[in-house]
Amino acid sequence: MPFKFVHAADLHLDTPFRGVAAQGPLPGRFQESTFRALTRIVDLCLRERVAFLLLAGDLFDVKDRSVRARLALRSELARLHSAGIQSFIVHGNHDPLSGDTGTLGLPASVKVFGPDWEEAEVVREGRRLCRVQGVSYPDVEVRDDLSARFRRTGEGFSVGLLHANLGGAEGHANYAPCTSAGLGSRGLDYWALGHVHTRAEHLLPGGGVAVYPGNPQGRHANEAGERGCVLVEVEDGGMRRRFVPVDGVRWHKLELPLSGLGTLDGLLDTAVEAVESRCSAELDGHAVRLTLTGRGPLHRELARPGALAQVETDLRERLAQGHPPVLLESLRDSTRPELDLEAVRASGGFARTLLEEARFLVESPAELARLWEQEALGSLGQRLKRLGVDALEAPRPEWVVGAGRHGVESLHEEEAS
Structure with a gap:
């Protein structure tokens, strides 16, 4: 049966x-x-x-x-x-x-x-x-x-x-x-x-x-x-x-590239459109974690003190007024400045040295381990453990790459300001 x-x-x-x-x-x-x-x-x-x-x-x-x-x-x-x-x-x-x-x-x-x-x-x-x-x-x-x-x-x-x-x-x-x-x-x-x-x-x-x-x-x-x-x-x-x-309120994790966006008004309008296109009108409500990605001229604007928080507040108010309403759980900034890293390498100087040193450490595990075990870093790890914070026992190569890129981008932004 x-x-x-x-x-x-x-x-x-x-x-x-x-x-x-x-x-x-x-x-x-x-x-x-x-x-x-x-x-x-x-x-x-x-x-x-x-x-x-x-x-x-x-x-x-x-x-x-x-x-x-x-x-x-x-x-x-x-x-x-x-x-x-x-x-x-x-x-x-x-x-x-x-x-x-x-x-x-x-x-x-x-x-x-x-x-x-x-x-x-x-x-x-x-x-x-x-x-x-x-x-x-x-x-x-x-x-x-x-x-x-x-x-x-x-x-x-x-x-x-x-x-x-x-x-x-x-x-x-x-x-x-x-x-x-x-x-x-x-x-x-x-x-x-x-x-x-x-x-x-x-x-x-x-x-x-x-x-x-x-x-x-x-x-x-x-x-x-x-x-x-x-x-x-x-x-x-x-x-x-x-x-x-059977859910009535649905959660979303969305990414919004900055490429092609040159104004904050354009960013807000595009963000609202992108979120609402993903949120079914059949549900009681939605909640969204929105991450800004990519490279674009707005990166410097968003990096100003308090700027991202102000954009988040405005966007949260707009989305909450929709039908159905949308909760903006958080707005996160993972954007990068407009920067050609290969051009930086070709131009030489301190920025190139940073990138090359990062690449050398990633490709040389023994050297990376030696740097990690230096007294300053080891002492920091011990202090973190005493505070109850988990400290990594080994370095992560992607962190080294990210640190090199971040250093170059910071230099670029200082020169441009």
């Missing part, structure tokens, strides 16, 4: 969205966005008439989940309960079982997996559609490979619901670490994973698949682009997977 289910994870309900200004049209939209994403997930379940919903951990943003977040979750799961749709939940490192006060119940159709491995069945018209296995975090830190507790127990489609770090994904705490080989050896058809906020699929040895849907609502600039959940259709032992966006 064919069936469908939805897999979502890392809702982080009621996340605080630090860094979003308290004034203007956007704060309320941000604060509501995680709740609206959950509503859209439930809407999808109802629209597609799925058999069940899987929530793979970190439903709440903190261990001491807010009453508002718990009430919102219960309300949405009650909508599924009324439609005869089951829900399966595991808890992760942000919302471990130890943080549940037990004062707010969930509908009878909701299965919350405990700290020990369990298996539940989805039955329709007297027939088993699917087996769902899961285990929750008892507390914040779980360092064991929880996937080792899972196993195929019989015929039919089998799902593993787990909050885990597959393959040591960077940027995420290595909780419940597991491997593709390990997951594949358990014999399950679909691993519904949470914890990693970037959407990914991993084909496993033996034919199964492990899926991260990503979080359904981006929370900062490093969670840019579409965010959502996965709709899975199972038929005749096979499956089709489709990502469905």
Whole structure:
């Protein structure tokens, strides 16, 4: 019998969205966005008439989940309960079982997996559609490979619901670490994973698949682009997977080249046009980190004290008045002066010496290491460590190249002023 289910994870309900200004049209939209994403997930379940919903951990943003977040979750799961749709939940490192006060119940159709491995069945018209296995975090830190507790127990489609770090994904705490080989050896058809906020699929040895849907609502600039959940259709032992966006506020990281822009008015107008062209009118709002790049005559203007901050303020006001409104998270300047480095080398002088010395150090690792180990730099490294600042144990060649270029550009700007 064919069936469908939805897999979502890392809702982080009621996340605080630090860094979003308290004034203007956007704060309320941000604060509501995680709740609206959950509503859209439930809407999808109802629209597609799925058999069940899987929530793979970190439903709440903190261990001491807010009453508002718990009430919102219960309300949405009650909508599924009324439609005869089951829900399966595991808890992760942000919302471990130890943080549940037990004062707010969930509908009878909701299965919350405990700290020990369990298996539940989805039955329709007297027939088993699917087996769902899961285990929750008892507390914040779980360092064991929880996937080792899972196993195929019989015929039919089998799902593993787990909050885990597959393959040591960077940027995420290595909780419940597991491997593709390990997951594949358990014999399950679909691993519904949470914890990693970037959407990914991993084909496993033996034919199964492990899926991260990503979080359904981006929370900062490093969670840019579409965010959502996965709709899975199972038929005749096979499956089709489709990502469905549910985010209401979308984050973007954009670059704007300075080439061809000769005035601040032109820069502002071009920036507004570039941002608005990337921001869908169908969403509740957007947030953008905009980086100015390239070389152009405006570089010197932007380098004046306070200039970039003034441009940022003006641009932020313009974007906030759009429909939908756009939050300018930050305006960053990575531009360079109009300077031909090859011409500098050909002209000779101190600037050429700087560039040649930088090139020599990059091409001579021993000399670069010797410079790094000199008393002044070594003493600086020790002082940084005493202050709690990570100090590099070895130099990076790209820093040397950048330092040489920066020195030449500074000389060029001094001569031109």
